Amino acid sequence: MAQIEDLNDFQLFRACGPLYPAFAIESLTSILLGVFFCYLALRITVRTDVNAPVLATYRWVVDSTSEPLNFWWKEMKTWPEMNKRSLADRIKLCRLLNLAMCIAQAAAAFFSVLRWLHISNVNGLRYLGYAFTCALMQAELVVLIAPYVPCYKFNVVGVVIFTHVWLVLGWVGSLQSGFLFEDSSWESFVENYDFEVLIVTNKGLLIAATAVGLCGLMLVQMPFLSLIYFIKGGCKAHPDLPYYYMRLMMTVWFTWPAFPAWWLVSAEGLGLLADAKSNSVGFAILNCISKGSFTYYMLKTGADHKKRWAKPQGDASKPVEANWMVRNLKSYDSQGVLNVKAEHSLAEGVKDEPENAEQTWV
Template sequence: MATGMENYNDFQLFRACGPLYPAFAIESLTSILLGFFFCYLALRITVRTDVNAPMASMYRWIVDSLKQPLRFWWQEMKQWPDMPNRPLADRIKLCRLLNLAMCIAQAAAAFFTVLRWLHISNVNGLRYLGYAFTCALMQAELVVLIAPYVPCYKFNVVGVVIFTHVWLVLGWVGSLQSGFLFEDASWESFVENYDFEVLIVTNKGLLIAATAVGLCGLMLVQMPFLSLIYFIKGGCKAHPDLPYYYMRLMMTVWFTWPAFPAWWLVSAEGLGLLEDAKSNSVGFAILNCISKGSFTYFMLKTGADHKRRWAKQPSTGTKPAETNWMVRNLQSYDSQGAPQVQKSLPAEAEGEKDASDTEQAQNTWV
């Protein structure tokens, strides 16, 4: 057996260790349980006997902290069917929240990947599920931004989300299949004379082909359809109801999404032109940063440009917009300058406040 292993390349060894998946998953689970146990002990030491149920109190505190932003996000999301009747500012706001969900989902998938959960056959399932969720949201944003001009808007949004999700899940199922895209003998014959008729596609090849067809459907049908609507309705010029950076969002998807299957094809999971399994994950990580990072950048530019060009100036006496909870909390720690409230405090009051905070901290941890 050792002799056979020596003939394996890096990726073949990686897949051969797939049966160790339960051991990896159990090790990750026990590490998490161990961490929670010692966090509980640290919490008990901190609160002493001043809190009767520290774990329940901590849970309620976390839920309470998340309840407000989650409720706000959900209330905004429920308005998606009405976007054709809303101004561009509202549609940009909804897309910004979709973009936020996309980034959080991708971050969660990245962090949970460290635990190697869903690494069935040593294929990172969280990567594919992350794509299935985030790419579907990106396609939904492209529809929502020009919602008043998209025919069958609701059907289009739901259809493109489901379609994108399904073909990416098929890509994951295909990657789980062992072997090559074509039967070995037929591939060797093809390499000799480049006759496509001798190729025999495996089940893995069929699933990957279905994924490729889904990607081509989006790139060659859905997105050109949306772009055509954008140009027909006057989006090539400054328009108060059409986003100026819309085509840049389109170009971001057009130029970055095909790089993912191209990298998969040359990597160890595809044709095996790169046999190093480590380069596989590094390449996908870089592509993720470029694709979703540039999409988010132009999404933010879209909102800033619309606000600069078309937002009405607030009249005198209008109540200023309230900053969100994260901005309010982060401003107090902003190294670029103290908040206005703190700046307005006299020096003596600041000294008294610092002394009070120090005394309170000492009482808390003693």
């Protein structure tokens, strides 16, 4: 007991890594318990009026979600054509990519509660969420100026795979125990500041590969896209170039380096900040700032293009159909369903039913 009390938060964080199977099994049993009682509640609700309630519920869920999913997938399949499409189409695709990014980050956050990928007490779902969402952010930056990007298809596929790979390497590096350098070589370096004495560990090599990948995006890929944007006249109002493009770039330039910086001082990195409780808090705040600001300027980009280059009122064009979510939420917006029904009742001279009217919900 005395040995445990002598450990700081960072040391406990690593020492409790072998408890991962116990946490995972506890989460799994909780999920199974919840599913079982949801089934009982479903059986009580439908009684014997539905022969196969589980299958019927599954079909209901599939039918409810198939429309938005089919629409999203149909639009995603048009990405190879974006270098021939208008800016409005490219913004639409990027908005859907942004939607996938936000949903993926939300799913990673919620499923992290189960601790199913907390191997060695390192949140693997957070890294996989980064690998997916950051790759989509880089793809959006290419798609927005697709007609002017050389080797457009290769550029999109390459930057997505590249971003995904180096973030997965960051996760693998975080799983390694110990320091980035061998302890003896690090002590010698601190005394003499001689880089030749440093001996890099496997963890150090993986983290170095991740750092090289980040630098490649920040110092090569993104400046390359920015240069194309300015050469093609993006510094002025342009009907085929997004006005807020450089602000999207800036949100990545100024927020992404904060993630490895926080990792270095946190319990997953060098352990300079021994309070392991602040580890997830810091990453959560950085996520909200980075992806929140990126989404904000993505929405501003679409609104600005619509405002600047909208077609005249007399121009015949196909009306824009409201999406699945808008159609379902519209009746609940502002006044709500109950107020809408009340207005119809008053207009038709129909009195509302008494509040204590008998209901047969179950």
